[in-house]
Amino acid sequence: MSCVLKNIQFSYPHKSADKKSGTSKIILDIPDFSIQKNEKVFLFGPSGCGKTTFLETIAGVLVPQSGTLSVCGTEIQSLSPAKRDKLRAEKIGYIFQNFNLIPYLTVQENITLPIELNGKNKTTNDLNLICSELGIDSLLNKNVTELSIGQQQRVAAARALLGKPELILADEPTSALDFDHREKFIQLLFKLSNKSQTAILFVSHDKTLEKLFDRSVSLTDINRVYRK
Amino acid sequence: MIYLKLALKSLRNRIFSSALTVISIALSVMLLLAVERTKRASEEGFTQSVSQADLLVGARTGPLNLILYTVFNMGSASNNISMQTYEDIQKNPAVEWTIPYSLGDGHKGFRVVATDENFYQHYRFRGDQKVEFLSGKPALDIWDVVVGSEVQKKLNYNLNDSIVIAHGVTRGEGIQLHDDKPFKISGILKPTGTAIDQTVYISLLGMEAIHIDWKNGSQPTKENSTPQDQMTKESIKIGQITSFFLRTKSRIQTLKLQRDINNYSEEPLMAIIPGATLSDLWRGLSNIETVLKIISFMVMIVGLFSMLSTILAGLNERRREMSILRSIGAGPLQLCLLLVFESAFLTFIGLMIGLLIELAAFFILSGWLESQFGFYVTGDSVTKTEILYLLLVFIFGILIGFIPAYRASRLALKDGLSARI
Numbered sequence: 203m204s205c206v207l208k209n210i211q212f213s214y215p216h217k218s219a220d221k222k223s224g225t226s227k228i229i230l231d232i233p234d235f236s237i238q239k240n241e242k243v244f245l246f247g248p249s250g251c252g253k254t255t256f257l258e259t260i261a262g263v264l265v266p267q268s269g270t271l272s273v274c275g276t277e278i279q280s281l282s283p284a285k286r287d288k289l290r291a292e293k294i295g296y297i298f299q300n301f302n303l304i305p306y307l308t309v310q311e312n313i314t315l316p317i318e319l320n321g322k323n324k325t326t327n328d329l330n331l332i333c334s335e336l337g338i339d340s341l342l343n344k345n346v347t348e349l350s351i352g353q354q355q356r357v358a359a360a361r362a363l364l365g366k367p368e369l370i371l372a373d374e375p376t377s378a379l380d381f382d383h384r385e386k387f388i389q390l391l392f393k394l395s396n397k398s399q400t401a402i403l404f405v406s407h408d409k410t411l412e413k414l415f416d417r418s419v420s421l422t423d424i425n426r427v428y429r430k
Numbered sequence: 431m432i433y434l435k436l437a438l439k440s441l442r443n444r445i446f447s448s449a450l451t452v453i454s455i456a457l458s459v460m461l462l463l464a465v466e467r468t469k470r471a472s473e474e475g476f477t478q479s480v481s482q483a484d485l486l487v488g489a490r491t492g493p494l495n496l497i498l499y500t501v502f503n504m505g506s507a508s509n510n511i512s513m514q515t516y517e518d519i520q521k522n523p524a525v526e527w528t529i530p531y532s533l534g535d536g537h538k539g540f541r542v543v544a545t546d547e548n549f550y551q552h553y554r555f556r557g558d559q560k561v562e563f564l565s566g567k568p569a570l571d572i573w574d575v576v577v578g579s580e581v582q583k584k585l586n587y588n589l590n591d592s593i594v595i596a597h598g599v600t601r602g603e604g605i606q607l608h609d610d611k612p613f614k615i616s617g618i619l620k621p622t623g624t625a626i627d628q629t630v631y632i633s634l635l636g637m638e639a640i641h642i643d644w645k646n647g648s649q650p651t652k653e654n655s656t657p658q659d660q661m662t663k664e665s666i667k668i669g670q671i672t673s674f675f676l677r678t679k680s681r682i683q684t685l686k687l688q689r690d691i692n693n694y695s696e697e698p699l700m701a702i703i704p705g706a707t708l709s710d711l712w713r714g715l716s717n718i719e720t721v722l723k724i725i726s727f728m729v730m731i732v733g734l735f736s737m738l739s740t741i742l743a744g745l746n747e748r749r750r751e752m753s754i755l756r757s758i759g760a761g762p763l764q765l766c767l768l769l770v771f772e773s774a775f776l777t778f779i780g781l782m783i784g785l786l787i788e789l790a791a792f793f794i795l796s797g798w799l800e801s802q803f804g805f806y807v808t809g810d811s812v813t814k815t816e817i818l819y820l821l822l823v824f825i826f827g828i829l830i831g832f833i834p835a836y837r838a839s840r841l842a843l844k845d846g847l848s849a850r851i
Contacts, residue, residue, distance in 0.1 A: 284761060291759030302754045306443030307436075318432040319759040361758070 203275070204369040204401035205260055206236040210269035212259055229255050230266070231426040235419075237369065240399045242392060244412050247421035251428070253405045256421060257371050260403065261294055262286040274368045291320050295362030295370040295400070299377060301354045303346040303361075310342040313361045322365070332360050335394055351378050352387075359391055366398040373405050381410070388414050433764060437772050440751070444744060448776060451740045455780025456787060458726075458733030459823060463788040465726040466816055469719040471807050474556065476715075477708040479624045480675065482554040483529070484684045486707075487511070487519070487691055488673035490698040493707045500531055500673045501704065502625050503541040506599060507533055510670040515697045519676070522690075524683040527552045529675040532637045535608075536599045540581050542630045544637030544671075546570075552677065555624050556808055565589055566617030572635045572661060574616035580627040582618045591615045595632070595640060597649070606649060608640040611658045623806040638668050675704070730823060737776060738830045745769070745834045752838050762839035769838055770831035777827025781820050785812075 212230040229252045237243050247253050258264045259271065262278045271278050274293040278286060303312050313329065333339040336356040346354060355375060362370050372391075376384040388404070388411060395402055404415065412418045422428040441448045479501050480486075488496045489509030498504040510532075520528050529552055532544035550568040553561050566589050569576040575595075577587055587593070593613050597606040613632060621627055639661050643650035678684050684703065691701035745752070752765055760768075792807050799805040 287759070287761055296757060302750070302757070304751060304754060306439050311439075315432075316758040319755070319764075 203272075204237045204239055204241070205273045205403075206271070207232055207234070207260070208270045209233055210235075210259065210266045210271060212255065212264060212266040228427055230259065232256075232269075232424050233426060235424055237401050237403055239368070240396065240401055242395075242402045242414075242416045243404065244415035244418040245403060245405045245421055246407055246409055246412065246418065249407060251421050252425065253407075253421055254373060256425075257373055257403070257405060260369075261296065261371055262290050288320075291316060292365070293368045295365060295367035297355075297358050297362050297370060297372040297375040299374045301358040301375075303354060303357060305345075305347050307346065308342065309338060309344050309346055309349070309357050312346055312357055313364055316361060316365055320365070325364075328364060328366075329360075332363050332394060336360050336390060352383055355379065355387065356390075359387070359394075363391075363394050363398070363400070367400055370395060370400055370402045371405075372402060374407070375404075376406065376411070377408070384408075384411060385414065433760075433768050433771070436755070437768055437775065440748075441772060441775070447740055447744060451737045451776050452780045452783065454733045454736045455777060455823075455827070456783035458730040459781050459784025459820070460787045460791075462726040462730050462819055462823075463785060463816055464791070465719075465722045466819065467788065467792060467807070467811075468805075469716075469723065470813070471805065472719075473712055473716070474808050475623055475806050476712050477705065478556045479708065480553070480555055480704050481557055481559075482552075482677060483675035483704055484678045484681065485676040485688055485691070485701045486673060486704045487676060487699055487701045490700045493700070493702040494711060496673065496700065496702055497704060497707045497711060499533065500675075501708070503629060507672045510672050511674070511699065512670050512697060513668050515694070515699070516671055516674060518696075519691065519694075522687065524678050524680075524687050526677040526679045528677075529553055530634060530671045531673045531675075532634055532670070533672040534599065535595050535597060535637070535640070537581075537593060537595050537630045538585060538603060539601050540578075540628055540630050541599060542595055542632060542637075544632050544634045546634050549631070553675070555622060555626070556806065559622065561622070561626060562620045564618045564620045566615070569616050569631050569633050569636070571616070572633060572639050572663060572666070573611070573613050573658070574633060574636065575613040576617040576619060576631040577615060578619050578627040578629045578631075579621040581630055587615055587618070589615055589618065593630075595630075597640075610652075610655060611640050621800065623800065634668050634671065635663060635666050638666050642666070676701075733780075734777075734823070734826055734830060737773065737780075737827065738833060742834050742837070745838060766832075766835040766839045769835035770828060773831030773834070774824070774828045777824055777830075780827075781824060785820065 210230060210232045211228060213228045245253065245256070255264065259266055260273065262271075262273065262281075265279060273289065276289060278289070281289065304315065307315065310329070313333070317325075330339065333342060336359060338353060338356050338360065341349065341353060341357075346357060349357065355378070358375070362372075370391075376387055379387060391402065392414075404411075486496060486500060488500065489507065489511055491508045495505055495508070499507050516528070516530060519525065527548055529548045530545055533541065535542040535544075547568060547570055550561055563576075564579065564582075566576070568574075575593060577585075581587070591614070593615065594607050594609045595611075595613060596603070597608060613636065619626060619631075639658075642661070643655045676687075678687055688701040688703070691699050755765060755768075756762070789811055792811070796807045799807060
């Protein structure tokens, strides 16, 4: 199991909560959700239904008020913030909507940065393999600012994949691409993640991509907040 | 080392603002050091207007007055010392050498000092600097005169020019002139950056010779004055001098000798230690340096705060960068260190550049400062005080780094993950 959620409830702390009522509004109320090893899950839902909050909860950035959440076999709530950081850095890869590359580093430096930050050894073989599969092996010494959107996205994917995480969380990573490129990109992502048995939780509001995944989940279906 | 690489690459990416920060620190440091150096050089130049002389002896007066009229050509002597007394003290076994000064006359606004060969041989300033000649030789004959470099420049004198000494210390042209007995320029001194430059030197014999036949301070008439050509070294007897410098054979004897001279029974005398009095005098005059120092410290503080604001402003722009780093595995502590390193690094570079500019500027400009302002850059180029200042600035620079560092470590991880700007 890559991740298991049971009876998770989350609401933002009072400060940023609904100011009119003065009480915290529950955003997530999920009785049961899990992702298998190497499973590719498509999560969709309309804007504002809590997709990003959901991802951040799984990543351990937000801590749910109740319920249990285990990621890669570790119960995340009981960990100290520092240990959660470590777990996230080691086990979870993240692909962002706007890629979050560091502008002053080269392509290669961007890709290997998480590994170096976590003190792991560089694996040149893996790097070359992933980059040639993604078609960015000729760009390694370029500055990321010189790349096209599609290339930047592949760099971001390479960065997430290189650490061989157990789970990749992807938050609308294809929204900047046209349809053809979206499908190609997702297929490429699957091909590479299968090698390292990495599960993917792919969040999008674009239901046309649904057919590519093992399973498709609507957040409004699993979130009890929307069942009333 | 990945953090070092990140910090350096990030700084290079923001080269313009980093450079501005470094420049503002460098300039403030340079100013601070230059003020300190100037202060030190002028203090040394001042307090070492005369060095190696252990005692300065004159008629009984205030110590400052004695220093002012003997060393700085300011004010006037209250009384003289008889030659007999001078010779008596000279014979004291504790005395190594003496330099007699006879004052009271002037030349076109400059003071005339009558002295003897000991002046050219023993007078020292700024440690071990001797009086040196640009051309010519000491004024040892009766009608010889040696001029200081500024006198020569201002009055445009050449060797062997004939000049006339005025009676009394005057500003500008004298009223009573010793025009019956002109002197001939035998030597021109090199610039020293001390009062020597503004002085005209004659021999004790010359001083005595132009005053022969004077009665109660009035000039002799043409008929009863001795003609210049009839005077010889042998015919002149020196009656009195104004003051003299004295060097003891061993420094230990200085205080005893000073007491003996102060208690000299034949004549009321006063002996002072010139170095100590000069330091006292300097302390009274050095307010301006304190003010300069305060100003340069303020400049330094402004420089450091401009660094703080540059880094803080940069941090706002770099919120995303910090959050990305955070989201891919850099801990809050590491980010904190990253930013502290950054400001420490900028401060260090600024310090080094500032120091370098200061050293280079003084090195390049020292000749010009000497010739234009008589300002001598002496002593060590970097002293403990300066190292202390540099260290203080560096520590302050590191401390300042903790402010953005603290703010960065508080930035929510959420900023990076949810990819909102």
